[in-house]
Amino acid sequence: MNQQPISLLVCALGGEGGGVLTEWIIAAARHAGYAAQSTSIPGVAQRTGATTYYIEVFPTPIAQLGGKRPVFSLNPVPGALDALVSSELLETTRQIGNGMATAERTRVITSTTRTFTTMERMQMGDGRIDSDRLMDIVKAHSREHHFFDMGAMAREMGTIVSAVMLGAVAGSGLFPFKRENYEAVVSEGSSTSAASLRGFAKAFDLVSITQLLSKDELLPRYSKGLQPDLASKFPAPVHEILSLGHARMLEYQGAAYAQLYVDRLQQVLQAEQAADPAASNHYATTTEMARWLALWMAFDDIVRVADLKSRASRWQRVVGEVKAKDDDLLKVYDHFKPGVPEFAALLPTTLATKLIAWDRRRVLKGKTPWALPLKVGTHSIIGMLSLRTLASFKWLRVRGSRYATEQSMITQWLQGVVQGTQRHWQLGHEIAMCGRLIKGYGSTNERGKDNLLHVLQHLAQGEDPQQAASAVKAARSAALADDAGKALDLALVQHGAPARPVKEQPIRFHRKPAQGASSTASPSP
Numbered sequence: 001m002n003q004q005p006i007s008l009l010v011c012a013l014g015g016e017g018g019g020v021l022t023e024w025i026i027a028a029a030r031h032a033g034y035a036a037q038s039t040s041i042p043g044v045a046q047r048t049g050a051t052t053y054y055i056e057v058f059p060t061p062i063a064q065l066g067g068k069r070p071v072f073s074l075n076p077v078p079g080a081l082d083a084l085v086s087s088e089l090l091e092t093t094r095q096i097g098n099g100m101a102t103a104e105r106t107r108v109i110t111s112t113t114r115t116f117t118t119m120e121r122m123q124m125g126d127g128r129i130d131s132d133r134l135m136d137i138v139k140a141h142s143r144e145h146h147f148f149d150m151g152a153m154a155r156e157m158g159t160i161v162s163a164v165m166l167g168a169v170a171g172s173g174l175f176p177f178k179r180e181n182y183e184a185v186v187s188e189g190s191s192t193s194a195a196s197l198r199g200f201a202k203a204f205d206l207v208s209i210t211q212l213l214s215k216d217e218l219l220p221r222y223s224k225g226l227q228p229d230l231a232s233k234f235p236a237p238v239h240e241i242l243s244l245g246h247a248r249m250l251e252y253q254g255a256a257y258a259q260l261y262v263d264r265l266q267q268v269l270q271a272e273q274a275a276d277p278a279a280s281n282h283y284a285t286t287t288e289m290a291r292w293l294a295l296w297m298a299f300d301d302i303v304r305v306a307d308l309k310s311r312a313s314r315w316q317r318v319v320g321e322v323k324a325k326d327d328d329l330l331k332v333y334d335h336f337k338p339g340v341p342e343f344a345a346l347l348p349t350t351l352a353t354k355l356i357a358w359d360r361r362r363v364l365k366g367k368t369p370w371a372l373p374l375k376v377g378t379h380s381i382i383g384m385l386s387l388r389t390l391a392s393f394k395w396l397r398v399r400g401s402r403y404a405t406e407q408s409m410i411t412q413w414l415q416g417v418v419q420g421t422q423r424h425w426q427l428g429h430e431i432a433m434c435g436r437l438i439k440g441y442g443s444t445n446e447r448g449k450d451n452l453l454h455v456l457q458h459l460a461q462g463e464d465p466q467q468a469a470s471a472v473k474a475a476r477s478a479a480l481a482d483d484a485g486k487a488l489d490l491a492l493v494q495h496g497a498p499a500r501p502v503k504e505q506p507i508r509f510h511r512k513p514a515q516g517a518s519s520t521a522s523p524s525p
Contacts, residue, residue, distance in 0.1 A: 032181040
């Protein structure tokens with residue numbers, strides 16, 4: 001008889017139902033006739049530490065213990081953990097850093113989902129921790145590991161992450177329970193049990209099938225729906241980002257736009273194959289171009305915003321976040337404040353220029369830019385119809401001034417990457433990485449595009465391609481490190497390029513109010 005309990009550590013961020021998951025596992029143990037115990041340690045805050053739940057299950061049924069009662073531990077012991085399940089990848093590696101998982105004993109089931117820390121978000125550039133490095137840590141410190149996006153699966157099934165985590169634990173075979181033991185406790189006393197069971201079943205099948213196929217290989221993270229003819233045009237290292245970018249273009253504008261994306265990438269691939277015929281750099285330029293090109297081509301406008309705000313998946317996410325029940329009344333209001341640039345973006349260039357010039361004259365007179373504040377109830381028929389109507393204007397997007405402007409600038413960047421790659425592989429790669437400068441919206445987005453064009457025009461054309469590559473890299477790093485642009489101007493000058501021209505800004509004069517003008521009451525007698 002096995003005298004040692006099976007131990008499991010559950011890590012979940014705030015609002016993900018870690019407590020519910022623990023209750024389900026304990027209830028499933030008792031339903032199956034096994035003794036179990038759980039304890040929890042709350043995190044300091046949602047992103048400075050998950051709430052952890054420690055579970056122990058004695059592997060022998062209570063009926064076979066002869067009246068004896070097992071003794072359980074209240075806390076996990078580093079190095080003595082049988083399994084760890086976590087809803088967030090960085091949280092998984094944090095627990096590994098605490099010594100909880102070992103390569104000799106621990107089975108790790110983790111989501112590839114990331115909830116970025118404050119420090120990651122504060123970086124001007126891409127401050128995210130590399131997920132591939134985090135997964136390498138998990139693989140190095142686990143006897144068996146399973147990776148998949150639990151958050152995406154939960155949204156797809158219309159349920160909460162805890163239901164998906166339960167299915168993954170059940171599918172792994174960690175505990176000596178039958179599938180029906182888990183399903184029985186999920187079905188009891190919940191109005192959302194149908195959705196929870198869908199999420200449970202999806203994760204159960206994924207993990208159990210993965211164990212049958214291979215216990216040591218990471219599931220492919222790129223879309224299995226990548227068309228064979230498209231996959232044959234690009235080398236394997238590019239497929240992951242290519243599949244995501246191609247799907248984004250199909251969703252954003254349609255098949256013709258997706259084909260434009262592919263055509264542009266093929267230009268880069270041909271240049272890279274000529275510059276690096278041995279593929280010693282593993283097609284890094286084409287891969288990075290696939291990433292940043294997809295993000296730039298799918299630029300945000302009012303059509304895109306209306307589409308995202310009115311999707312059924314968004315409503316399901318809101319329902320899950322507020323934990324609304326079937327008999328609850330839920331109202332969702334979205335606040336918009338589109339200005340002249342947003343409306344001008346969908347107009348032909350001639351009309352857009354006139355409209356922007358009119359708003360510019362207003363600003364020069366000391367007035368604020370024109371904007372239309374809107375409050376749209378997306379829970380109502382009228383509100384949803386208005387958003388869906390605006391979202392249907394994709395056909396108008398390609399006829400608008402902003403589309404023409406964005407495509408022209410993308411073409412300049414694309415030509416810079418191709419020509420730079422033809423001169424030297426490193427130069428083309430550094431120019432492709434400048435796609436990171438295009439981010440945000442409004443003035444932030446415009447500033448990034450201006451910075452990119454300035455780098456292309458004054459640094460990428462240097463006579464020595466290797467020196468030009470170093471200059472482009474230094475300027476890009478400076479632009480991402482300093483929002484004010486002082487570091488970028490310094491880097492430009494250091495590499496022989498002119499600083500960026502200063503843009504004119506309106507100066508507003510305000511009359512100083514007379515002293516005592518605000519007090520009109522006479523003193524009391």
